[in-house]
Amino acid sequence: MLSALVIDDELFAREELTELLEETGKITVVDQASNAIEGLKKINQLKPDVVFLDIHMPQVTGIELLAMLDPDIQTRVVFVTAYDQFAVQAFEENAFDYLLKPVDPKRLGITIQRLIKSDNQSIQQYAPLTPPCLDQVPCVGLNRIMIIATDEIEFAYSDISGVHVQTADQVATCQLTLKVLEEKTPLVRCHRQYLINIKAIKEIKLLENGLAEIATSSEHPIPVSRRYLKTLKELLGFY
Incomplete structure (x- = not known):
């Protein structure tokens, strides 16, 4: 059973994805966060196996949050986003997993199988997506x-x-x-x-x-x- 944290500024989207994850019987959602700042704190505290991360959030985006993570924290990230051609292309080019909103249960099932199979593999490096420097903390x-x-x-x-x-x-x-x-x-x-x-x-x-x-x-x-x-x-x- 994998532990997961869901980060999304939309309450309905968080609750819907949490429900879909719990229904699979293979993911335990340990907590939710409504913004990147709260999400960063919970990642550091809970150290979940996987984070389902919304990209477009106010103040601090999901991509900026990734740049703030301590590299010693070993967690996988599944990006969750409304359709964005350039973002999706970047995810695919770097072999990152992503889900499009609204989340399709069948597509989510494929993601979970990938997570289970990669459980003992090295953690993906997100540097290709993240900014080299932070403008704010x-x-x-x-x-x-x-x-x-x-x-x-x-x-x-x-x-x-x-x-x-x-x-x-x-x-x-x-x-x-x-x-x-x-x-x-x-x-x-x-x-x-x-x-x-x-x-x-x-x-x-x-x-x-x-x-x-x-x-x-x-x-x-x-x-x-x-x-x-x-x-x-x-x-x-x-x-």
């Missing part, structure tokens, strides 16, 4: 969800409560890992637990033992470890 604050532009972020850091991003005037908990932020945004590593926006550096104070400390544009102190100091200086043009 989903975050949560006090009783609110925020979409923060990456160029507004001064730095990001991780602690026991999760990953956080700091702008000039606010801090928010991010739904992405530091690894994804490093690979998909302009933020660069300066410490095991910190990423910095080069444009937000006001000064670097050189300390003893090869260590350093960054002062950001809004006067936040950021540690720099010996391991990353040389690379950071080179990025700034100091050799």
